[in-house]
Amino acid sequence: MNTPSLLILAGDGIGPEVMDEVKRIINWYGDKRDMEFDVTEDLVGGAAYDKHGTPLTDETMAKAQEVDAVLLGAVGGPAYDNLDFSVKPERGLLRLRKEMDLFSNLRPAQCFDALADFSSLKKDIVSGLDIMIVRELTSGSYFGEPRGIFDLPNGEREGINTQRYTTSEIRRVARSAFELARKRSNKVCSMEKANVMESGILWREEVTWVHENEYPDVELSHMYADAGAMQLVRWPKQFDVIVTDNLFGDLLSDMAAMLTGSLGMLPSASLGVPMENGRPKAMYEPVHGSAPDIACEGKANPIACVLSFAMALRYSFNDGAEADRLEAAVEKVLADGARTPDLLGPEDGTPISTKAMGDAILAALDASL
Ligand code: IPM
């Protein structure tokens, strides 16, 4: 197979700083593990808007379609708050997801032992937590038509978004959740609002269809998404894989992320259908945003972005062993006490910088050889 190709889109805010640490790790794999990657870099979000007047150029979009995996940092920032909706930084990200057809967004929430005390929940509720949220990423209210802000005859305005799902859209994301469950604890909980939304009724029926016809060996349960949110903070360890739609998945994954102590820890993989070379269309990004308030200060936690690269090793490059190595390196530096500011309370000692966290992870990788 050819050298695997990566497109790095570091984006805005803390995106470039956390991605710098990932680039060092990619180089480490080239130097120490003989794993060369063909890396190109480009702009997305506000950074692309500043240069090109659009949050994602057609050229960048075309490149993203060609590579084996896209690594994305973060997009957005206050400088772009007043831009027209069509050119907001987030539109670049949503275009990548939609045009690459990345329908299955994997958001694992894992609580590292060293951080269990730091969660806002009691330690016994989160220690050992390991759940996977599978969020549908290319449809639902993020993309449904009609949408827009319209003038009404009575002088009022009306804002419209449409929650819309088809059979095949639900079935394909359900399949990816069941496949993942089989490699984990074999349980899927599907979340929607079938009590108030027709799209939720269809969701429940189609997930049930896939279960009965293709994955009867996996345990399936259903919850209304609001009850699911409550259960996530009450006793999160009852879950293994959660499958849900685009909007509920956005909310529930932020919540699940925070259970683990910090949004700065959580990676994600967005996967589509296999390309000619058998690898899935794929983009990897931290769940956290661009955090403009701490950008360029060396305060950002690079771990979510680093763990996103570990997911790339696992899901795009089929190298579970090297993904395990990188995850173990992160676990080791946390156990050794390395903490960026997001992982420290006001009286918890001295934080280290983004780069020092990268140094520590690289040292742990060296020690793993
Ligand atoms: C996420 C983010 C995005 C979303 C934003 C930045 C468009 O919150 O990936 O969870 O809403 O999907």
Ligand code: MG
């Ligand atoms: Mg979100």
